[in-house]
Amino acid sequence: MTLGFITMLLVYQLVGEVIARGLGLALPGPVIGMALLFFTLVVRKDLPEGLKSTVEGLLKHLSLLFVPAGVGVMLHLHLLQDEWQAVSLALVVSTVATIAVTALVMVGLCRLSHNTGEGEGCGPDGDANKEGQKHV
Amino acid sequence: MSEDLFDIWVYLSTTPLLGLTMTLVAYQGGMWIYQRAGMNPLLNPVLIAVLVLVGLLMMTGTDYQTYFEGAQFVHFMLGPATVALAVPLYQQFQKVRKSFAVILVSIFAGSVTAVLSAVAIAWALGASESTLISLAPKSVTAPIAMGIAQAAGGVASLTAVLVILTGILGAVLGPWVLNALRIKDWRARGLAMGTASHGIGTARAFQVNAVAGAFASLAMGLNGLATAVLLPMLLALFF
Numbered sequence: 190m191t192l193g194f195i196t197m198l199l200v201y202q203l204v205g206e207v208i209a210r211g212l213g214l215a216l217p218g219p220v221i222g223m224a225l226l227f228f229t230l231v232v233r234k235d236l237p238e239g240l241k242s243t244v245e246g247l248l249k250h251l252s253l254l255f256v257p258a259g260v261g262v263m264l265h266l267h268l269l270q271d272e273w274q275a276v277s278l279a280l281v282v283s284t285v286a287t288i289a290v291t292a293l294v295m296v297g298l299c300r301l302s303h304n305t306g307e308g309e310g311c312g313p314d315g316d317a318n319k320e321g322q323k324h325v
Numbered sequence: 326m327s328e329d330l331f332d333i334w335v336y337l338s339t340t341p342l343l344g345l346t347m348t349l350v351a352y353q354g355g356m357w358i359y360q361r362a363g364m365n366p367l368l369n370p371v372l373i374a375v376l377v378l379v380g381l382l383m384m385t386g387t388d389y390q391t392y393f394e395g396a397q398f399v400h401f402m403l404g405p406a407t408v409a410l411a412v413p414l415y416q417q418f419q420k421v422r423k424s425f426a427v428i429l430v431s432i433f434a435g436s437v438t439a440v441l442s443a444v445a446i447a448w449a450l451g452a453s454e455s456t457l458i459s460l461a462p463k464s465v466t467a468p469i470a471m472g473i474a475q476a477a478g479g480v481a482s483l484t485a486v487l488v489i490l491t492g493i494l495g496a497v498l499g500p501w502v503l504n505a506l507r508i509k510d511w512r513a514r515g516l517a518m519g520t521a522s523h524g525i526g527t528a529r530a531f532q533v534n535a536v537a538g539a540f541a542s543l544a545m546g547l548n549g550l551a552t553a554v555l556l557p558m559l560l561a562l563f564f
Contacts, residue, residue, distance in 0.1 A: 198405040205408070209476075215557040217472025219407035224550060226411035227418075236415060244412040247405065252371045252524065253352045254403045255467040257396030259375040259489065260348075261482025263382060264389055268456055268483060275450035279460060280487065283443035284494045287464055287521035288502045291435030291544070295513040298427045311424040311512065 194243040201226050338387060344395020351377045366496035366529060371489050407468040414546035417539055428516065432544055435520035436551040439464035440559045448563055459483040461560060462552050463491040466523040469549035473556055488523065495522020496529040511536040519544030 205222030208214070214221070230236060262269070269276065299311035337343045355373030362368045382392055393400070421428060440461050447460055458479030462470040467488045474484035499518050508514055511534050518526035519541030527545050531538030 195405070198408045201408045202404045215476045216553050217407075217469065217476050219404045219472055220469055220549065220553045222404075222408040223411045223414075223469075223546075226408055227414055230411065230415040231418070236412065241412060244409040247402070247409050248413070250352075251406055251468070253349070254399055254406055255471065255485050255488075256348050256352050256371055256374045256378070257393060257400040258403075258467075258471055258482045259371060259485040260378045260382070260392065260396070261389055262375065262486045263379045265480055265483050268453070268480070269486075272447070272450075272452045272456050275447045275452040276456065276460060276487070278450065279443045279447040279452075280463065280491055280494055281498075282446055283439055284464070284491055284521050285498055285502050286442045287435050287439040288495060288499050288517040289506060290438040291431050291520045292503055292506065292508045292513045292517035294434040295427060295431035295516055296508060296510055298430060299424070299510070299513070302427065311427055311510075 191239045191243050194237075194240045197240070198222075198226075198243075198247075338385070338391065341395035341398070344392040345398055346395070347378060347381065347392075348374070348396045348399055351381075364528070364532065366493050366525060369489060369493055369525065372493070375486065375489075403468045403471070407472065410466070410468075410546055410549070413542055417543035417546070420539060421543060424512075428540075428543065429547070431513075431516055432520050432547045432551055435517065435544075436464075436548050436555060437559065439521060439548075440552065440556060441562075444560070444563055454564065455480055456483070457563065458560065460487055461556055463487045464495075464521050464523065465549045465552045466545050469553060470523075473553050477556060477560060489525070492522045492525025495526040499526060499529065512540045515540030516544045520548045523548070 206218030355370030515537030530541035
């Protein structure tokens with residue numbers, strides 16, 4: 190972890206917050222900061238080693254970071270108590286639908302761009318149809 | 326003796342040290358169980374940590390604000406960590422430039438499906454407005470989803486829990502759905518898992534196939550961006 194790159198992440202977050210507040214966007218500041226950093230990297234076409242290792246250290250325990258907020262659910266248990274049926278049905282159906290739609294659209298588009306011969310379609314190496322391989 | 330112990334407890338329960346330490350211990354305990362169980366998605370370490378901590382706080386009659394005075398040091402890192410997600414996003418983007426248009430359209434379709442189907446079902450069953458907003462970004466990785474929910478007027482901590490539950494559901498149901506649809510392309514399978522169930526689905530995808538894992542992790546980042554932009558417009562359909 191380098192102090193310089195930690196500062197850099199905080200500066201991007203700060204700029205993101207300023208843009209979000211300044212323009213009155215309904216976007217979270219850190220997400221704008223993430224988009225800005227992504228575009229910076231695309232334009233630079235280079236990922237500094239120090240940034241890579243700093244980020245790896247930070248993201249290694251990413252899921253730890255939402256424990257405190259998760260515990261906050263104790264303040265809203267009444268919401269879950271009253272509406273657990275609506276919420277659980279929505280979660281199950283929506284998750285299944287999202288997986289199905291995303292996969293079907295991607296497979297359909299790959300086939301389409303392959304058939305019309307425009308570009309390279311989706312390229313090789315995606316076919317999982319190999320013997321003995323377990324599916325995700 | 327017991328009075329001494331009680332004095333120590335009274336002192337500790339008002340310092341940030343206790344909340345912070347409890348958070349780290351509970352998470353590592355959850356991690357230990359998760360790894361012992363062969364990374365079974367049902368034993369998600371965050372869910373275990375949250376259940377243990379909520380139980381402890383309720384048993385000791387500690388209120389959330391007191392706990393959060395310590396836990397806020399962990400919570401604060403969510404912001405920089407969200408910005409840091411740009412790095413893995415960039416690394417995956419480098420690998421898939423050629424089929425980027427196809428990927429973008431697929432994730433867009435998945436993102437809209439995730440928000441609209443969840444909100445429509447819960448709305449039809451009479452859920453309250455704040456629950457609907459908190460539910461809407463449930464397929465997005467937790468740090469981004471919580472920011473989105475808060476910006477839109479939802480309850481960030483409810484979102485955190487719904488996000489984790491969605492991740493677990495996707496990791497458990499995803500392979501079954503994809504097999505039923507006869508989807509054999511690892512890229513499409515990974516992309517679907519990452520779009521619908523963020524980091525938990527991505528971890529599941531990486532366990533089985535590296536290509537699927539890479540596409541899942543790309544989908545996780547892009548769906549975060551897509552949902553952040555689309556959600557205010559989609560919610561306008563309901564309210």
